[in-house]
Amino acid sequence: MSNRNCRIRLGRINRCFRSSVLLLAGLGILAGVALADPLPSWNDGPVKQAIIQFVREVTEKSSPRYVPPEQRIATFDNDGTLWAEQPIYFQGFFAFDRVKAFAPQHPDWKERQPFRAILENDMKALAATGEKGLAEIVMTTHAGMTTGEFEKIVKDWLTTAKHPRFNRLFADLVYQPMLELLAYLRDSGFKTYIVSGGGVEFMRPWTEKVYGIPPEQVVGSSVKLKLEMRDGKPVLIRLPEIDFIDDGPGKPVGIQKFIGRRPIAAFGNSDGDHQMLHWTAAGEGPRFMLLVHHTDAEREWAYDRQSPIGRLDKALDEAQRRGWTVVDMKKDWKKVFPF
Amino acid sequence: MSNRNCRIRLGRINRCFRSSVLLLAGLGILAGVALADPLPSWNDGPVKQAIIQFVREVTEKSSPRYVPPEQRIATFDNDGTLWAEQPIYFQGFFAFDRVKAFAPQHPDWKERQPFRAILENDMKALAATGEKGLAEIVMTTHAGMTTGEFEKIVKDWLTTAKHPRFNRLFADLVYQPMLELLAYLRDSGFKTYIVSGGGVEFMRPWTEKVYGIPPEQVVGSSVKLKLEMRDGKPVLIRLPEIDFIDDGPGKPVGIQKFIGRRPIAAFGNSDGDHQMLHWTAAGEGPRFMLLVHHTDAEREWAYDRQSPIGRLDKALDEAQRRGWTVVDMKKDWKKVFPF
Numbered sequence: 001m002s003n004r005n006c007r008i009r010l011g012r013i014n015r016c017f018r019s020s021v022l023l024l025a026g027l028g029i030l031a032g033v034a035l036a037d038p039l040p041s042w043n044d045g046p047v048k049q050a051i052i053q054f055v056r057e058v059t060e061k062s063s064p065r066y067v068p069p070e071q072r073i074a075t076f077d078n079d080g081t082l083w084a085e086q087p088i089y090f091q092g093f094f095a096f097d098r099v100k101a102f103a104p105q106h107p108d109w110k111e112r113q114p115f116r117a118i119l120e121n122d123m124k125a126l127a128a129t130g131e132k133g134l135a136e137i138v139m140t141t142h143a144g145m146t147t148g149e150f151e152k153i154v155k156d157w158l159t160t161a162k163h164p165r166f167n168r169l170f171a172d173l174v175y176q177p178m179l180e181l182l183a184y185l186r187d188s189g190f191k192t193y194i195v196s197g198g199g200v201e202f203m204r205p206w207t208e209k210v211y212g213i214p215p216e217q218v219v220g221s222s223v224k225l226k227l228e229m230r231d232g233k234p235v236l237i238r239l240p241e242i243d244f245i246d247d248g249p250g251k252p253v254g255i256q257k258f259i260g261r262r263p264i265a266a267f268g269n270s271d272g273d274h275q276m277l278h279w280t281a282a283g284e285g286p287r288f289m290l291l292v293h294h295t296d297a298e299r300e301w302a303y304d305r306q307s308p309i310g311r312l313d314k315a316l317d318e319a320q321r322r323g324w325t326v327v328d329m330k331k332d333w334k335k336v337f338p339f
Numbered sequence: 340m341s342n343r344n345c346r347i348r349l350g351r352i353n354r355c356f357r358s359s360v361l362l363l364a365g366l367g368i369l370a371g372v373a374l375a376d377p378l379p380s381w382n383d384g385p386v387k388q389a390i391i392q393f394v395r396e397v398t399e400k401s402s403p404r405y406v407p408p409e410q411r412i413a414t415f416d417n418d419g420t421l422w423a424e425q426p427i428y429f430q431g432f433f434a435f436d437r438v439k440a441f442a443p444q445h446p447d448w449k450e451r452q453p454f455r456a457i458l459e460n461d462m463k464a465l466a467a468t469g470e471k472g473l474a475e476i477v478m479t480t481h482a483g484m485t486t487g488e489f490e491k492i493v494k495d496w497l498t499t500a501k502h503p504r505f506n507r508l509f510a511d512l513v514y515q516p517m518l519e520l521l522a523y524l525r526d527s528g529f530k531t532y533i534v535s536g537g538g539v540e541f542m543r544p545w546t547e548k549v550y551g552i553p554p555e556q557v558v559g560s561s562v563k564l565k566l567e568m569r570d571g572k573p574v575l576i577r578l579p580e581i582d583f584i585d586d587g588p589g590k591p592v593g594i595q596k597f598i599g600r601r602p603i604a605a606f607g608n609s610d611g612d613h614q615m616l617h618w619t620a621a622g623e624g625p626r627f628m629l630l631v632h633h634t635d636a637e638r639e640w641a642y643d644r645q646s647p648i649g650r651l652d653k654a655l656d657e658a659q660r661r662g663w664t665v666v667d668m669k670k671d672w673k674k675v676f677p678f
Contacts, residue, residue: 070553147595191555204599214409215599216530225595227588227614233621234614236595243596249566256486256564256575257582258597260543260554275566275573282572 038184041177041335047290048332050325051181054288058264059188065286069189073263075219075255075276076182078196078203080269080310081292082211084163084173086301088309091202093170094157098141115140142199143223143240146230150238154205168339171210176338178292181267182211190265195219195254197247197272201238219258221246251276269294274315277324289324291315296330299337377523380516380674386629387671389664390520393627397603398527404625408528412602414558414594414615415521417535417542419608419649420631421550423502423512425640427648430541432509433496437480454479482562482579485569486540489577493544507678510549514631515677520606521550529604534558534593536586536611540577558597560585590615608633613654616663628663630654635669638676 042048058067079085099109099118109115114133117126126133142150163170182192192213194203200220207213224239246254252275255263266273266280269292277289293312294303305313319326329336381387397406418424438448438457448454453472456465465472481489502509521531531552533542539559546552563578585593591614594602605612605619608631616628632651633642644652658665668675 070547073555200596200599208409216412216597218599222596225592227591227618234591234618236591252566252573252575253564257539257561258555260539260557279566279573 038187039177039180041180041333043332043334045332047325047327051184051288051290054265054286055184055188058286067264067286071261071264072185072188072190073193073259073261074185074190074265074267075193075195075259075263075280076178076266077268077270077273077276078194078198078220080294081267081273082174082178082182082194083170084175084300085310086303087165089198090163090170090173091198093161093163094154094202095137095141097157097161098153099137102141139223139240142202143238145238146235147201147225147238148235150201151205154202158206166337168337171206172339173337174210175292175333176335177333178267179211179338182213185265186212191217193217193219193259193263195246195251195266195276197221197245197250199223200246219246219254221250247272249275252279255279264288266290267292268315270310270312271315272310274318277315278318281322281324289319289322290327291319291324292327293329295328296333296336298330300329302330377526378516378519380519380672382671382673384671386664386666390523390627390629393604393625394523394527397625406603406625410600410603411524411527411529412532412598412600413524413529413604414532414534414590414598414602414606414619415517416607416609416612416615417533417537417559419633420606420612421513421517421521421533422509423514423639424649425642426504428537429502429509429512430537432500432502433493433541434476434480436496436500437492438476441480478562478579481538481541482577484577485574486564486577487574489540490544493541497545505676507676510545511678512676513549514672515674516672517606517631518550518677521552524604525551530556532556532558532598532602534585534590534605534615536560536584536589538562539585558585558593560589586611588614591618594618603627605629606631607654609649609651610654611649613657616654617657620661620663628658628661629666630658630663631666632668634667635672635675637669639668641669 039048039051057063057065058072060066076082079089083090096118099115103109103119106115109119114126114129114137117129118137158169158171161170162168163173166173185192194207194213194217196203196219198220200218200222203220204215204218207218208215222243224241224243225236226239228235228237244250244254251273255276262283263280264283264286265288266277267290268277273291281287281289291312293316294301294310296302303310304316305311316326318324327333378387378390396402396404397411399405415421418428422429435457438454442448442458445454448458453465453468453476456468457476497508497510500509501507502512505512524531533546533552533556535542535558537559539557539561542559543554543557546557547554561582563580563582564575565578567574567576583589583593590612594615601622602619603622603625604627605616606629607616612630620626620628630651632655633640633649635641642649643655644650655665657663
């Protein structure tokens with residue numbers, strides 16, 4: 001029914017009125033669709049355009065590149081991709097805080113490396129202890145308790161500890177544009193996963209609240225677990241032994257072990273994500289690979305090929321060679337953090 | 340608007356008619372709700388009643404035992420719980436068929452145990468090779484190929500190989516009452532998982548089609564995987580080395596590793612599920628633990644404390660002591676298989 005047909009006659013006034021209302025409502029809805037930007041913190045440009053185009057292509061039923069919802073798996077690295085990772089991985093701050101908390105029960109740590117370095121905030125001395133020192137810290141702070149106890153420790157830390165540069169809770173240092181991207185993908189029928197080198201049980205207690213990603217969609221590094229009985233109740237003890245390292249070549253392995261399907265979209269920021277993006281790209285059908293390039297020293301940090309944390313070197317070359325999408329944080333993001 | 344107000348006057352006839360239709364439709368919907376049995380293949384009795392009561396308690400918002408949907412995790416053993424497991428685990432038939440398929444490329448197998456026993460269908464000789472023999476068969480048949488190749492082998496086998504007793508495809512030997520239970524739980528907002536001692540990559544290729552359980556909700560035993568490049572493409576190679584055994588005390592470990600939440604309902608049939616049920620029961624809030632007791636030699640098999648496959652001994656005592664629900668297959672199931 002068209003508005004043009006309206007004549008102001010008593011018998012028709014209702015019909016005309018309804019027709020006008022419907023037309024206005026229709027225009028309003030169309031305007032709403034056109035105006036509702038799923039990625040408001042992303043500047044307009046080729047990166048934002050590429051994301052939206054990919055999502056439309058795989059979700060519109062009439063599209064030749066349509067992908068059914070159950071295959072819409074998207075995997076995200078965490079450190080440097082969903083939240084910041086400088087000057088050290090945030091799980092490092094957690095470990096140092098645990099050493100300080102445990103120190104009164106270990107008077108020998110005052111004289112013993114790598115613990116002494118942490119207690120004296122001597123990062124140079126800590127670095128000198130090398131991988132062996134770091135491994136000892138991780139095992140001392142991340143093992144020997146039940147999974148339930150560890151979960152509580154992580155939750156407590158996350159609601160109290162603050163990042164030294166921003167004086168904010170660590171969970172405040174998540175990237176607003178990536179939160180929007182996660183929500184946009186989920187609204188488009190994607191299942192969003194974290195696939196991170198970080199500890200899986202360090203992430204699971206808070207990923208649902210912070211990212212909307214439930215514990216069962218978090219893949220990460222892990223220590224071995226052992227079932228024991230305590231006071232007639234079964235508990236799982238975290239053992240001081242690595243079970244799985246979900247980094248570099250471990251990421252495709254972790255995806256296969258924990259998800260059992262190849263993602264059609266993968267998001268990372270460093271050489272540790274290179275194999276995940278490569279594995280994703282090697283599947284058949286439409287694919288989307290994205291790297292976050294940290295280029296904004298003012299609002300966040302600027303680093304890539306030389307950084308000991310989150311080094312982006314080989315994967316950056318590969319992205320250029322293969323046409324993967326690279327986010328220039330300074331240029332592409334209107335806003336970095338939600339605050 | 341009540342039907343009693345209907346008077347047959349010209350101006351009102353439409354309103355009365357509509358009102359009657361609405362009333363009839365309303366009654367029809369109510370009758371539909373009362374009559375629609377979510378578990379039609381379960382005989383009425385305490386087991387069926389216990390399942391329905393639990394689901395109502397945790398899903399009705401006004402219930403004091405209400406559980407939010409994201410916490411409604413239900414884990415199911417596979418062999419003997421969702422499909423049959425006699426006279427040997429179906430994955431054993433798969434392994435034997437693979438030995439026969441590989442045999443032409445391995446002429447030495449005719450003289451070498453445990454392969455010779457399989458090629459000659461000599462189960463006694465095979466049993467004499469013990470666990471070592473079985474492990475060699477599993478590693479020979481389940482490793483050395485890419486994950487993609489293995490998936491194809493499993494799919495092909497499942498659409499051709501037949502069970503010797505029933506002369507049916509193995510996927511036909513799923514339990515109709517359990518299919519209904521899976522669907523009922525999912526319709527009630529549960530996330531249904533398989534947590535099985537079977538190989539995870541032996542199950543994932545078909546669980547979605549057969550049970551409605553997607554690959555990412557299947558937890559099982561696994562071999563180690565290794566990322567390699569083949570013709571410039573990344574592949575994952577299945578190595579002849581056990582990564583994880585998801586049985587007995589491994590089940591709570593597998594649940595924590597892969598799901599990261601404790602289930603509120605767990606379903607099994609053997610002592611290998613004992614710890615999973617115990618782990619589930621030890622959580623706070625409403626819980627449901629169920630064991631399928633194989634008591635029907637005519638329609639399926641009857642076995643428990645003495646069976647080498649799917650032994651149900653300690654867990655049966657525990658179920659009686661703790662009041663877990665035990666299905667008497669003969670008494671509680673109207674129908675066993677869908678055919």
